[in-house]
Amino acid sequence: HRNSLNIVNSNALRLLKLVNSLLDFSRIEANRMQASYVPMDIATFTADLASMFRATIEKAGLELIVLTPPVGDVYLDKDMYEKIVFNLLSNAFKFTLHGSITVQIALSSPPSISGEQSRDTAGVFVELRVKDSGVGIPKGDLGLVFQRFHRVENVLGRSYEGTGIGLALTHELVKLHGGSLTVESTLGVGSTFTVRIPLGCNHLDPNMVYSTLSILGRRSSLASSSSSSISSSPSPSSSSSVSNDD
Numbered sequence: 001h002r003n004s005l006n007i008v009n010s011n012a013l014r015l016l017k018l019v020n021s022l023l024d025f026s027r028i029e030a031n032r033m034q035a036s037y038v039p040m041d042i043a044t045f046t047a048d049l050a051s052m053f054r055a056t057i058e059k060a061g062l063e064l065i066v067l068t069p070p071v072g073d074v075y076l077d078k079d080m081y082e083k084i085v086f087n088l089l090s091n092a093f094k095f096t097l098h099g100s101i102t103v104q105i106a107l108s109s110p111p112s113i114s115g116e117q118s119r120d121t122a123g124v125f126v127e128l129r130v131k132d133s134g135v136g137i138p139k140g141d142l143g144l145v146f147q148r149f150h151r152v153e154n155v156l157g158r159s160y161e162g163t164g165i166g167l168a169l170t171h172e173l174v175k176l177h178g179g180s181l182t183v184e185s186t187l188g189v190g191s192t193f194t195v196r197i198p199l200g201c202n203h204l205d206p207n208m209v210y211s212t213l214s215i216l217g218r219r220s221s222l223a224s225s226s227s228s229s230i231s232s233s234p235s236p237s238s239s240s241s242v243s244n245d246d
Contacts, residue, residue: 035080035176035208037201039073042081042126043105049085050103057093063100071107074126075201075209080173085128087170088193092132096190099133108196125179128195137185145183146171178203 047068057064085103092101108125137145148168174181177197185191201209 033176035077035205036210037075037077037177037204037208038210038212040076040078040081041070041072042074042076042128042197043068043070045076045078045081046085046103046105046128049082050089053089053093057101060093062093062096062098065100065102067102067104069105071105071126072199074197074199075204076177076197077208080176084170084173084195085130087166088128088130088195091166091193092130092134092191096132096134099190101133102129102131104129104131124199125196126199128197129192131190131192133190136187136189137183137191138187142183142185146181 047066050064050066050068054064089101089103104127106127106129108127109123145167148165171181174195174197179195179197181193181195183191183193
């Protein structure tokens with residue numbers, strides 16, 4: 001009976017994640033996605049999110065490497081960025097049967113002028129890289145992986161389940177941060193997904209930018225009473241396995 005209940009619970013969580021992803025897409029397409037960007041310590045936040053996967057990844061015999069040196073604050077929507085990290089880690093775990101998964105944060109700066117690094121944040125990005133030693137992606141699929149409902153066929157993974165929606169949603173959430181999401185992959189060697197988010201907030205809608213989490217908290221408490229959306233925060237720690245809905 002316990003095994004049957006675990007299966008029911010897993011399927012219910014998978015269905016909930018799919019419903020929330022589709023709701024997110026509908027909001028994005030209707031330009032009704034409510035973002036709240038606040039300056040956050042992206043290195044610490046990313047490390048905390050990655051740590052939620054450690055037990056599951058290590059239980060599968062894989063190594064989780066987290067390299068997140070301090071890079072300063074980045075304007076993030078907390079919930080959106082959480083989904084970005086969780087989706088990329090879920091995807092890496094699904095297609096990595098041996099070896100390791102690496103999560104890395106780094107600054108990507110423009111070339112210095114006259115030997116001096118500019119203090120202006122223009123042209124400076126923070127990069128989040130999720131690298132795995134998994135099965136890799138065929139060249140013919142590299143240009144399609146961020147398309148909605150696209151699934152890579154004939155590639156060995158931990159399960160054959162999935163909707164092909166996780167990476168597409170991740171791509172849209174990164175774009176809402178004014179950033180980009182790219183992938184490099186070699187079949188049989190592994191893949192690296194790179195998120196690039198600009199520093200500063202000039203690229204963001206000023207009506208969605210907040211100086212502190214406390215101000216955002218006051219706004220959120222007012223908005224929560226009128227919100228009817230389903231909670232969509234991934235919760236890898238609440239299940240015995242990482243969701244494989246990508």
